[in-house]
Amino acid sequence: MASGTSESLCGVWGSSGSDVFAVGAYGTILHWNGTTWSTMPSGTTVWLDGVWGSSSNDVLAVGDEGTILHWDGTAWGTMASGTNANLYGVWGSSATNVFAVGDSGTYMAGTIRHWNGTNWDGIGSGTFYGIGTLYGVWGNSANDVFAIGDSGTILHWNGSTWSSLSVGVPDVRLEGAWGSAGNDVFVVGVSGTILHWNGTSWSTVSSGTSQSLSAAWGTSSKDVFAVGDGGTILHWNGTAWTGVSGGSSRSLCGAWGSADEDVFAVGDGGTGFHWDGSSWSGMDSGTLNPLFGVWGSSTNNVFAVGGSGTIRHWNGTSWSWMSSGTISTLHGVWGSSANDVFAVGYSGTIRHWNGTSWSGMSSGTSENLSGVWGTSSTEVFAVGAYGCIRYWNGTGWIGMTSGTTSRLSSVWGNTGNDVFAVGSGGRIIHWDGVSWTQMDSGTTEWLHSVWGNSSNDVFAAGEYGTILHWNGISWSSVWSGTTQDLFSGCRISPDEFLVVGKGGVILRSISPACEAELQPYAVVFSGLGGASNLAVSAAPGCLWEAASEASWITVTSGATGSGDGSVGYKVSMNLDPERTGSIRVAGRRFWIGQKTATQTFNDVASGHIFFPFIEAIFAAGITAGCGDDNYCPEGPVTRAQMAVFLLKAKHGPSYVPPEPTGAFTDVPTSHWAARWIEQLAAESITAGCGLAQFCPDNPVTRAQMAVFLLKAKYSSGYAPPAEAGVFADVPIGHWAGPWIERLAAEGITAGCGTGTYCPDNPVTRGQMAVFLSKTFGF
Numbered sequence: 001m002a003s004g005t006s007e008s009l010c011g012v013w014g015s016s017g018s019d020v021f022a023v024g025a026y027g028t029i030l031h032w033n034g035t036t037w038s039t040m041p042s043g044t045t046v047w048l049d050g051v052w053g054s055s056s057n058d059v060l061a062v063g064d065e066g067t068i069l070h071w072d073g074t075a076w077g078t079m080a081s082g083t084n085a086n087l088y089g090v091w092g093s094s095a096t097n098v099f100a101v102g103d104s105g106t107y108m109a110g111t112i113r114h115w116n117g118t119n120w121d122g123i124g125s126g127t128f129y130g131i132g133t134l135y136g137v138w139g140n141s142a143n144d145v146f147a148i149g150d151s152g153t154i155l156h157w158n159g160s161t162w163s164s165l166s167v168g169v170p171d172v173r174l175e176g177a178w179g180s181a182g183n184d185v186f187v188v189g190v191s192g193t194i195l196h197w198n199g200t201s202w203s204t205v206s207s208g209t210s211q212s213l214s215a216a217w218g219t220s221s222k223d224v225f226a227v228g229d230g231g232t233i234l235h236w237n238g239t240a241w242t243g244v245s246g247g248s249s250r251s252l253c254g255a256w257g258s259a260d261e262d263v264f265a266v267g268d269g270g271t272g273f274h275w276d277g278s279s280w281s282g283m284d285s286g287t288l289n290p291l292f293g294v295w296g297s298s299t300n301n302v303f304a305v306g307g308s309g310t311i312r313h314w315n316g317t318s319w320s321w322m323s324s325g326t327i328s329t330l331h332g333v334w335g336s337s338a339n340d341v342f343a344v345g346y347s348g349t350i351r352h353w354n355g356t357s358w359s360g361m362s363s364g365t366s367e368n369l370s371g372v373w374g375t376s377s378t379e380v381f382a383v384g385a386y387g388c389i390r391y392w393n394g395t396g397w398i399g400m401t402s403g404t405t406s407r408l409s410s411v412w413g414n415t416g417n418d419v420f421a422v423g424s425g426g427r428i429i430h431w432d433g434v435s436w437t438q439m440d441s442g443t444t445e446w447l448h449s450v451w452g453n454s455s456n457d458v459f460a461a462g463e464y465g466t467i468l469h470w471n472g473i474s475w476s477s478v479w480s481g482t483t484q485d486l487f488s489g490c491r492i493s494p495d496e497f498l499v500v501g502k503g504g505v506i507l508r509s510i511s512p513a514c515e516a517e518l519q520p521y522a523v524v525f526s527g528l529g530g531a532s533n534l535a536v537s538a539a540p541g542c543l544w545e546a547a548s549e550a551s552w553i554t555v556t557s558g559a560t561g562s563g564d565g566s567v568g569y570k571v572s573m574n575l576d577p578e579r580t581g582s583i584r585v586a587g588r589r590f591w592i593g594q595k596t597a598t599q600t601f602n603d604v605a606s607g608h609i610f611f612p613f614i615e616a617i618f619a620a621g622i623t624a625g626c627g628d629d630n631y632c633p634e635g636p637v638t639r640a641q642m643a644v645f646l647l648k649a650k651h652g653p654s655y656v657p658p659e660p661t662g663a664f665t666d667v668p669t670s671h672w673a674a675r676w677i678e679q680l681a682a683e684s685i686t687a688g689c690g691l692a693q694f695c696p697d698n699p700v701t702r703a704q705m706a707v708f709l710l711k712a713k714y715s716s717g718y719a720p721p722a723e724a725g726v727f728a729d730v731p732i733g734h735w736a737g738p739w740i741e742r743l744a745a746e747g748i749t750a751g752c753g754t755g756t757y758c759p760d761n762p763v764t765r766g767q768m769a770v771f772l773s774k775t776f777g778f
Contacts, residue, residue, distance in 0.1 A: 009030070010023060010024045010025075010047070010048065010049045010050070011023045011024070011048065011049055011061070012051065013052050013053055015053060015055055015056040018032070018033055018034030019031075019032070019033070019034075019056045020032035021040075021059055021061070022037070023048035023049070023051045023061045023063070024047070025047050026045050026047065026588060026589055027042040027044040027045045027046060027048060027063075027521065027522075027589070027591070028042070028048065028589075029041075029042045029048065029069075029076065039582075039591070040076065040580065041075075041076065041522040041523075041524065041591040041592070041593040042061070042069060042076050042521075043069070043076055043077070043521050043522045043591075044063070044078070044521050044522075045517075045588050045589065046065050046067045047063050047064045048061050048062065048064075048067070049062060049063050049064075049088045050062045050063075050087065050089045050090040051090065052091050052092060052098070054098075055095070057072055057073030058071070058072070058073075058095050059071035060079075060090050060092075060098060061076075061090075062088070062089070062100045062102070063086070063087060064086045065084055066081040066082070066083040066085055066086075066087060067087065068090075068113075068120065075524075079120065080120065081113055081120045082113065082119070082120050082121045083111055083113060083120075085103050086102045087111075087113070088101060088102045088103075088133070089101045089134070089135060089136040089137045090137065091137045091138050091139055091145070093142040096116060096117030097114075097115070097116070097117075097142045098114070098115035099112060099115075099139070099145060099147070100112070100114075100120075100137070101134035101135070101136065101147050101149070102133065102135075103133040110132060110134035110147075110149055110150075111134070112134065112137075112147060112162070132149055132150025132151050132153060132173075133150050134147050134148065134153065135148060135150075135173070135174065135175045136148045136149070136176050136187075138177040138179060138185070139157070140179060140181060140182035140185075141182070142159060143157070143158055143159030144156075144157070145157035146177055146179075146187070146197075147162070148175070148177050149173070149174060150174075151173070152167050152172050153174065154167050154174065154187065154202070165202065166202075167202040172190055172191065172193045173189050173190045174187050174188070174189035174195070175189050175212075175213070176189075176213065176214055176226070177216060178216040178217050178218055179197070180218060180220055183197070184196075184197070184198070184199075185197035186205075186218075186226070186236070187202075187216075188213035188214070188215070188216045188226045190212040190483075191212060192207040192208070192209040192210045192211055192213060193207070194206075194207045194213065194226065194234075194241065205241065207226070207241050208234070208241055208242070212483065213226045222236070222237055222238030223238075224236035226241070284318075284319065286312060286320070286321060287310055287312060287321075289306045289307040289308050289310040290306050290307045291305065291310065291312070292307075292329070292330065292331045292332070293305045293331055293332045293333040293343075293488075294333065295333045295341070296314070297335060297338040297341075298338070299316060300314075300316030301314070301315070301316075301338050303322075303333050303335070303353070304319075304333070305324075305330035305331070305332070305333045305343045305345070306329070306330060307329045308327050308329065309324040309325070309326040309328055309330060309345075310324070310330065311323075311324040311330065311333075311351075311358065322358065324343070324351055324358050325351065325358050325359065325360060326360065328346040328347055328349040329345050330343045330346075330349065330351070331345050331346075331370045332344045332345075332372040332382075332410075333372065334372045334373050334374060334380070336374060336376050336380075337377070339353070339355030340352075340354070340355075340377045341353035342372050342374070342380055343358075344363075344371070344372045344382045344384070345368070348363040348366045348367055348368075348369060348384075349369065350369065350372075350382060350397065362396070362397065363382070363397045364398065364399060365384075365388055365399070367384045367386055367388040368384050368385045369382050369383065369388070369390070370384050370385075370407070370408065371384075371409055371410040371411045371421070372411065373412050373413060375413065375415060377394065378392070378394030379391075379392070379393070379394075381400075381411045381413070381419060381431075382411070383402075383409070383410070383411045383421045384407070385407045385408075386405050387405045387406055387407075387408060388402070388408065389411075401435070401436065403429065403437070403438060404423075404427055404429060404436075404438070406427035407423050408421045408422065408423035408427070408429075409422060409424070409448045409449065409462075410423075410447070410449045410450045410488075412450045412451045412452060412458070413431070414452060414455045416433065417431070417433030418431070418455050420439075420452070420458055420460070420470070421436075422447035422450045422460045423447060424446045425444050425446065426442070426444045426445055426447060426462075427441070427447070428450075428468075428475065439475065440474070440475065441468060441475050442468070442475055442476070443462075443468065443477070445462050445463040445466040446462050446463045447461065447462035447463075447466065447468070448461060448462045448485070448486060448487045448488065449461045449462070449487060449489045450489075451489045451490050451491055451497065452470070453491055453497075455472060456472025456473075456543070457469075457470070457471070457472075459478070459489055460475075461486035461487075461488075461499050462485070463485050464485065465483045465484055465485075465501075466486065467499065484501050484502040485501050486499050486501035486502075487500060487502070488500050488501075516538040516544050516585055516588055517537040517588070518534055518535070518537075518585060519534070519535040519537065520534075520590075521590065521591070522590065522591035522593070523593070524592075524593040524595070525571045525592065525593070525594045525595070526597070526619070527573065527574045527575070527595045527596045527598060528616065529552075529570070529571040529572050529573045529574065529594070529597075530570070530619060530620075531556065531568065531569065531570045531571070531777075532571075533567065533569070534558075534568075534569065534585070535564075536558070536564060536565045536566065536567060536586075538561075538564060538565070538586065539563065540563045542562060542563055542586070543560075543561075543562050544560070544562070544565075544586035545559065545560050545585070546558055546559050546560070546567040546585045547559075547583065547584050547585075548569070548582075549581060549582045549584055550579075550581025550582065552574065552579070552581060552594075553571055553581045553582075553583060553592055554569060554572070555567060555568070555569050555583065556568040556569055556777075567583065567585060570777065571592060573612045575597055575612070576596065578593070578594065578596055579593070579594050580592070580593050580594075597612075597615060600614075600615055600625075600629075601614065601618075601625055601629060601630055601631040602628075602629050603630045603632065603633065604631050604633055608766075609766070610767075610769055610770060612773075613766075613770045613772075613773040613774075613778075614631055614766065616778040617649075617772050617773055617778055619778070620649075621648065621652075621653025622645060622648045622653060622772060622778070623645070623769075626765070631766075632765055633766035634764055634765070634766065635765050636699040636700075636763065636765075637699065637762070637763045637764065637767075637768045638697050638698065638699055638700065639677075639689075639695055639697070639699075640667075640671075640672075640673040640676070640696035641673070642700045642708060642763075642768075643676040643679075643686075644673055646680065646685065646708055646709075646712045646772075647676055647679060647680060649712070649772045649775070649776045649778075650712050650713075650776070657675040658675065658678075660674035660677075663678045663681060663692075664677065664678070664688055664692060664694040665691075665692050665693055666693045666694060666695065667694050671696065677696060683712075683716060684711070684716030685708060685711045685712055685716060686708065699762035699763070700762065700763045701759065701762060701763065702740075702752070702757060702759050702760070702761050702762075702763055703730075703734075703739075703740060703757075703759035703760065704736070705763050705771060706739040706740045706742075706749075709743065709748070709771055709772075709775045710743065712775075713775050713776070720738040720739055720742035721741075723740075723741045725737075726740075726741045727741070727744075727755060727756055728754075728756050729757055729758065729759065734759070736759060740757055744757075746774075746775075748771060748775055749771070749774075
């Protein structure tokens with residue numbers, strides 16, 4: 001199913017087949033209505049791990065930092081949990097009897113919170129020492145509840161106290177539980193562990209897998225599913241557990257993409273997958289040999305290399321065999337162009353593609369080579385066993401002193417003078433253009449892949465789900481959410497990367513140069529839209545970018561920043577059903593919800609040509625209409641009205657000009673618009689209509705409006721470029737020609753039709769709304 005998100009999803013619950021909630025990373029909450037998944041504003045960016053509800057209007061989601069959210073059928077709200085502990089599981093017997101479990105922030109201690117319908121510190125709450133973190137909770141009734149976690153812990157609630165149950169698996173982490181009755185409960189955990197409770201004692205059940213299992217659910221005692229790492233899906237038929245085909249459990253060894261909607265992953269047994277931006281689909285690579293590396297110059301020119309000298313080529317339609325000229329296993333592939341590709345492998349093998357055929361190159365080594373990367377056709381690095389590094393200068397391969405005997409698995413660089421190589425024992429070395437030096441990785445795990453975005457945004461991945469990040473100063477560990485070995489990573493867009501590994505693991509995540517906190521976490525706009533700002537809190541030197549993820553949300557300022565900053569954004573009017581979008585900043589999402597616009601004025605229905613513009617200036621506080629809940633869109637705009645419109649648009653809806661002094665003979669100080677008219681003159685936007693008069697009741701012409709708008713937008717001294725004769729009725733030499741053509745060049749007007757502008761026509765109130773909205777960005 002297409003979920004509409006790339007974030008990790010950790011929990012799911014539904015009241016029916018058309019009312020399902022899924023929660024996950026960075027405050028992600030999705031809702032299934034029976035047809036599609038849609039994003040819900042959660043109001044938080046913390047990781048959410050569990051979700052459960054008593055009904056469609058009473059749903060709870062729990063997560064990091066003691067977060068508990070409540071859905072009342074209309075919106076998600078925050079609940080005071082009484083703890084800062086990370087919460088991983090939630091279950092209840094009713095709306096007034098709910099348990100949430102997690103860690104306690106204290107070594108070898110777990111926490112349980114209980115909701116009694118009023119608060120989260122009711123009977124059954126507390127910290128439990130000596131048991132480790134609790135990951136799951138499930139019950140048969142209010143007096144028969146099981147909480148599970150680290151070190152084989154299973155706690156049981158009998159309605160008054162929690163007690164520990166002996167299960168005989170002291171070193172196993174238990175993560176998921178489900179039962180059909182109080183005497184038929186399954187608990188699943190790491191290394192394929194499945195336990196069964198018959199009402200009296202626990203017994204171990206053979207799962208047939210060594211993959212870690214994280215969740216269980218069923219419909220009856222003979223229809224239970226358990227899921228876990230590597231795409232593992234098991235089914236219990238009442239007698240035995242058997243595997244169910246999901247995606248792929250084969251290890252994936254190589255990944256490459258031309259864009260975030262065009263990604264290839266290859267692996268064991270010739271496994272090939274393609275990501276089209278919404279889903280993964282299997283590809284027939286045409287070989288059963290394992291594939292270890294993949295690279296392409298474009299979406300229609302991709303090379304995959306592997307065992308026994310295998311090289312497969314993708315032309316955009318199908319994979320085909322290529323004659324490599326070797327039977328040596330090939331582990332890495334990279335090119336500077338479609339006609340300059342290098343493949344490296346065992347016994348120092350290096351093959352080169354010139355656009356026509358593959359040929360052998362003398363590498364000068366017999367060591368196994370695992371990775372290859374370069375900056376151009378005359379600067380290529382190949383790395384391998386015993387610290388071997390070979391360098392191609394366009395003429396021949398020469399040896400480099402690496403300073404290590406570790407096996408090097410992968411190489412990547414930002415430039416030719418900023419190159420990273422990673423390998424066994426957590427080894428990371430760096431080339432500065434002069435020499436290779438050791439770096440402190442902080443790990444001893446084997447690192448299989450290195451890739452990056454810039455000199456201060458580099459990633460390495462390896463054994464047991466290890467992911468490290470280089471920020472330009474030091475390497476730090478990044479939580480991957482898996483314990484599977486990771487073999488290859490690549491950047492698929494400026495701020496996203498993909499990692500693949502053992503058991504068919506595919507991770508897709510954001511690659512920020514640093515972390516940032518956003519305030520607020522989420523907002524809801526009316527259907528009229530509007531503009532606001534988002535505060536970004538980040539460490540000094542933290543570089544971040546802000547990008548809209550919805551066409552109706554525009555970042556207006558602060559698209560990039562360093563350290564603390566602010567992002568300005570604008571939300572367009574919404575005439576469609578309620579919608580949700582987001583702005584992504586440094587790996588965080590700021591959620592924006594928007595309602596549907598409703599009609600404000602009796603005489604401007606939603607189908608009116610000027611409806612969005614009139615509603616926009618109303619929302620901005622520029623106009624309240626012409627009286628009796630009408631706007632009078634066809635009515636002319638007088639020069640007095642124009643003065644008010646322009647100054648409110650320029651200075652804001654709360655702006656009030658100074659008291660009038662009687663600057664114009666036909667505008668006494670008692671005139672309703674006197675202060676606005678005199679301020680317009682004070683700002684040199686107008687000098688009046690002549691002879692110390694302003695002509696307040698005269699209609700404003702379209703030619704005059706062009707001058708007024710541009711002077712108000714820029715300044716009284718603004719002078720537009722010379723006219724070129726764009727409109728048939730505004731000849732070169734027309735007094736307002738340059739102003740009219742500039743207004744058109746800025747997209748504020750397209751004229752009045754058939755290549756004309758109608759400069760002497762009066763401006764209607766509807767047209768005025770368009771002019772103001774487009775000029776000032778309402």
